[in-house]
Amino acid sequence: MNTPVPAPTALILAGSRPGPPDAVAASEGVWHKALVMLSGQPMLSRVVAALREAGIARIAVSATDPQVMDLARQLGCEVLLAAGGPSASVALGLEKLGAPLLVTTGDHALLRPEWVTDFLNDAPLHCDVAVLLARREVIETAMPETRRTYLRFADGHWSGCNLFLLASDRASAAIEVWKTVEADRKRPWRIAARLGLGMLARYALGRLTLAAAIGGLGRRIGITACLVAARDGLAAVDVDKPQDLADARAIIATRHAAPPPITYISSEP
Known part of the structure; x- marks a missing residue:
């Protein structure tokens, strides 16, 4: 067990993607997904x-x-103007806010404080970057009928949890690399190929673990990158589609998971 790390600054990504209106926001009649109401509160x-x-x-x-x-x-948060995409916004956030920086998303509707503290405590102290992922069996135990895209490696099938720890300033080197990992989540062999023929061969033979792949990607850019396994499969649930929103509302109602009300901070002088 690691010694608890000091609480980092947190960055919530709530930018708007180019293209057609977000399906979740449109289904709820609001301008942005972060404004969708769940259990009497905006998702953000x-x-x-x-x-x-x-x-x-x-x-x-x-x-x-x-x-x-x-x-x-109103919630007492600082506001940063989002850049051209998530990775660019994270890069700007790290530049403005410094490390350690915990990154999550505005559509992480089920986020629980214990997931955050467990992640921070479970992240190895020597890591420059830590990524929270959940095993398929843990997710399916929490949501038996869920259908997701998984990264399939020798140590299991994994799905992201939208929680990242940029523990040092050296983490800036990882931002663009992780963008490519996310883009290749349906083609994990391409992740292995970035590590060279040896790693690609291990993947083809079913011997490459995701932990080794993440560590190898880190070493190639001169940092230490670590996988942290989520304890609760619901940590992998975000709201990308209207069905995800319906699922989130059902889980909140079942688990009585609504957080305590927030005290709004007036911006009036």
Whole structure:
């Protein structure tokens, strides 16, 4: 068991993607997904509440939508203008806020404070970057009928949990690399190929673990990168589709998981 690490600053990604309107926001009649109501609170408010309950005092929200920015300020958060994509927004956040920086997303509707504290405590102290992922069996125990895309490696089938720890300034080197990993999540052989023929051969033979792949990617860019396994499969649930929203609402109702109300901070002088 690691010694608990000091609480980092948190960055919540709540930018707007180019292209057609977000399906979740459109289905709820709001401008942005982070404004969708769950259990009487905007989704962004739930994320902020979970981070605060986990002991994180300084929280910034990366956004472009004026309503999301206004809500973030009411919640006592700093506001950063989102860049051209998630990785660019994280890079800007690390530059402005410094390390250690915990990164999550505004659609992490079920985020629980214990997931945050467990992740921070389980992350090896020597890591520059730690990534929370959940094993398929853990996810399916929590949500038996869920259908997801998994990274398939020798140590299991994994899905991301939208929680990242940039523990040192050296983590900046990992931001673009992790963007490519996310893009290749349906083609894990391409992740292995980035590590050279030896790693690709190990993957082809079913011997390459995801932990080794992440560690190898880190070494190639001169940092230490670590996989942290989620204890609760629900940590892998975010809200990308209207069905995800329905699932999140059902889970909240079943588990009575609504966080305590947030005290809104007036922006009036």
